[in-house]
Amino acid sequence: MTPDLDALQVHHFDALENRYAEVLTAQGYDRLLIYSGRPTRHFGDDQDASFCSYGHFQHWTGQSQLTHSWLLVQPGRRPVCYLHAPDDFWHLPAQLPDEAWTARLEVVVGRYDEAPPIATGGRLAVIGDVSAATSAALGAELNPATLLTALDEGRVRKSDYEIACLSEANRRSVLGHSAARNAFLAGGSELDIHLSYLQASRQREGELPYDNIVGIGCHAAVLHYQHYDTQAPRKRYSLLVDAGHRYRGYCADITRTWPGAEADPLFADLIAGMHEIKQRLVSEVAPGVAFVELHERMHRLLGELLAKSELVRGSSDTAIESGITRAFCPHGLGHLLGIQVHDVAGRTAHDGSPLPPPADHPALRLTRELEAGMAVTIEPGLYVIPMLLEPLKSGPTARHLNWPMIERLAPHGGIRIEDNVIVTADAGRNLTVDIE
Structure with missing residues (x-):
């Protein structure tokens, strides 16, 4: 209705x-x-x-x-x-x-x-x-x-009107993501994919809530990749699109990752695994949940995926305690969403006192306890970022990593799956529908 x-x-x-x-x-x-x-x-x-x-x-x-x-x-x-x-x-x-x-x-x-x-x-x-x-x-x-x-x-908890606007922004953004995926599968360049997104979501570039991130292959490992290659790559390993929409001032912020024609089968399996992690985390959104704890839960699930896929030799605990999961995912689980993509007051308490992120997770933008009416993003990631992984080769952590497998995945860049979720009275309501 x-x-x-x-x-x-x-x-x-x-x-x-x-x-x-x-x-x-x-x-x-x-x-x-x-x-x-x-x-x-x-x-x-x-x-x-x-x-x-x-x-x-x-x-x-x-x-x-x-x-x-x-x-x-x-x-x-x-x-x-x-x-x-x-x-x-x-x-x-x-x-x-x-x-x-x-x-x-x-x-x-x-x-x-x-x-x-x-x-x-x-x-x-x-x-x-x-x-x-x-x-x-x-x-x-x-x-x-x-x-x-x-x-x-006063902007932290959204009114019914604001939620309706966020929902419509999501609907329009999903149209863009679907077109972006189709442009990639049809052989388009990063610029072609970006333009397809704009056309399908009916936006001018200057009206976007943030610059679209459109990364093919290794570019997907650059978290805020800011360019659009005009020529399509010879091999199409992967595509990551982080793009949104602004409706009546309110922002959608959605990310999807797809395998390309030359993708390693392991990469497609990891995408499926990241979708499952995202779904599990969304299911845990509810009032009273500490977002820092939910972020740490993401690292535990990521550690389990790394161990299951044999990227890490050992247990989930090994991956977490050695800092391996932070090397594979250096950003936070999510943030408040609203008029601004990274909306205000994510790191302050009701009384305005600061709530800084944990020392081990300095990039986390939301450190509050979840409340009904909040709009948040849930965006787990898994990336092969050379500058973060290379230092692990020379320390005691090196033996826990499957380096040949990491090299196989490097041309794919990385994976991010991001949905927009409203905290309801007793759960979370996902505004982001599946993208075909």
Whole structure:
């Protein structure tokens, strides 16, 4: 059944007004001005870098491309959106979408290269990429840390509207992944695969929530591989695609890995094993689960797979205690997901106190206990990364590794399987359907 997004959005807007009123009142602020942000111009050039509006601005509006716009929030009063849309024959002026939230605002259209001329009086905070000079001219406090911490916490648990948006972002992203797989099997290059993804998911490159990762063969071992070869490789061992979609401001973040025509049969078996690990971890998502413990559970399951496949000689315990699993998977199990792909407050407690990652797992982006309403990624990985594995050859760990088998797998790069999961009242609900 298709959700009524307008009705859900109205409830979301109600909750935002209430939340902000509580936070502002508790911290003694009368008003808050949120800046969407401005594009950054390349040095010595007249072209701008890709732009994405500030997360807290998007939390209200869902608009990721609105530049130079402002939102004034005052408890008990209608929010005011200062929409930057000057008369212009070079560019199409900005417009607000036909969505339910726009009826809840007072919209003032104009040119806002600088802050809008708002009335003085009361204690004002301004948040976003705002200069100290601008905040001083407004008589405002700039990006107060305690206020930002409280507003970040308000984005941790998603409303029904936000979950519906995340679900739709997943649906559209899956269409792109399916097209990417087909382009790979048809003999396409990394660029061909990337373009197929964009076309099927109906996105411009500048609207992506993050740069697509499209790695064929050994490129799949570069965790944030940032290039697209224009020529197809002579041998097609594997494809890893980490790509998403942004819908009304909310991001999907999905990864899949497929074997190619020249893939070693072991690699296909490892992909199947990683899918099973991902499924088992998703099944363990629930309120009250410590994500650090779930991350450590991933390493135990990975150790079992390495031992079963004979990449490691010995037990799962051997693979974990010797640091082998960390060499095969140096990243965290997942992160919070929402308006930002790596959403805010993943390493802070309710009260804003820091929750740093364990020393053995410094890349882990989510260290909190799971709560109902959180959206998280679950993304176990297994990679042949020479700079991490080579040092193991000269130590006591060397005897535990099957080096000839590792060499066979090296041209395949690696495997990452990533789904997006909502923490419900008693379990996890997977938003990412299987990709054919």
